[in-house]
Amino acid sequence: MSAEDVAQLILRERQSRDRGWYDMMADCFAEDSLVVMTWFTGSGAEFVEQTRQMAGRGDIAFHRLSPPTVHIDGDRALVELPLIIEWRVVVNGVEADLASCCxxxxxxxxxxKGVWRIKRITSIYEKDTFNPTLPNTRLDIDPEELAAYRPSYRCLAWDLNRRGYPVGNDHLGDDQPEAVQAQYRDEMNWLHESRTPAA
Incomplete structure (x- = not known):
């Protein structure tokens, strides 16, 4: 089934990223692919290399996945994958878990040849939290620092920026519903647009 093939492609890309299987990860992407996330915008090949370098610096996140939804029209597919990005972090000497829902x-x-490959990834951010991992510990983070970031990904942006990964303020998030709805329209238009050559 094509839907199962597509779903497995998406899950394989996430699994290979989390496990450090970078050759397998690279094989998931088309040559002209584009990846747009908080900390990175560029080609799939560049994303794989930057992920490798990130892991080499010890900046490793894991992804807790929910079942994907797959829409197919001919040789195109659109998949939405709900997930939680999980980081184990240390803030001013206190160990904590960062969870970012998107x-x-x-x-x-x-x-x-009948092989499915990823052409684009775009993330929509929902909310995120910090939680100390040990009882009777307290995180000391200046609320004004967090207030400078969008509520849909403020903890993630705060942490990535302090690690040296600049995060802009213009990413898709549920705190800006009109932009999110426009994204859904654009993706569905891409999925269903005619690919018949002009006469």
């Missing part, structure tokens, strides 16, 4: 949208296309 849903990633994947465009995929089937090539002339």
């Amino acid at each position: 849903r990633s949208q994947y465009r995929a296309e089937r090539d002339s």
Whole structure:
């Protein structure tokens, strides 16, 4: 089934990223792919290399996945994958867990050999939290620092920025519903648009 093939492609990309299987991860992407996330915008190949370098610095996140939804029209597929990005962090000597809830949208296309590959990833951020991992400990974070970031990804942005990964204020998030709805329209238009060559 094509839907199962597409779903497995998306899950394989996430698994290989978390496990450090970078050759397998790279094989998931089309040559002209694009990845747009808080800390990175660029091609799939560049994303794999930057992920490798990030892990080499000890900056490793894991992804807790929910079942994906797959829409297929011909040789195109659109997938939405709800997930939680999980980091174990240390803030001023206190160990904590950062959990960022989002849903990633994947465009995929089937090539002339019948192989599905990822053409684009775009993330929509929902909310995030910090929680100390040990009882009777307290995180000391200046609320004004967090207030400078969007509520849909403020903890993630705060942490990534302090690690040296600049995060902008213009990413898709549920705190800006009109932009999110426009994203859904654009993705569905891409999925269903005619690919018949002009006469």
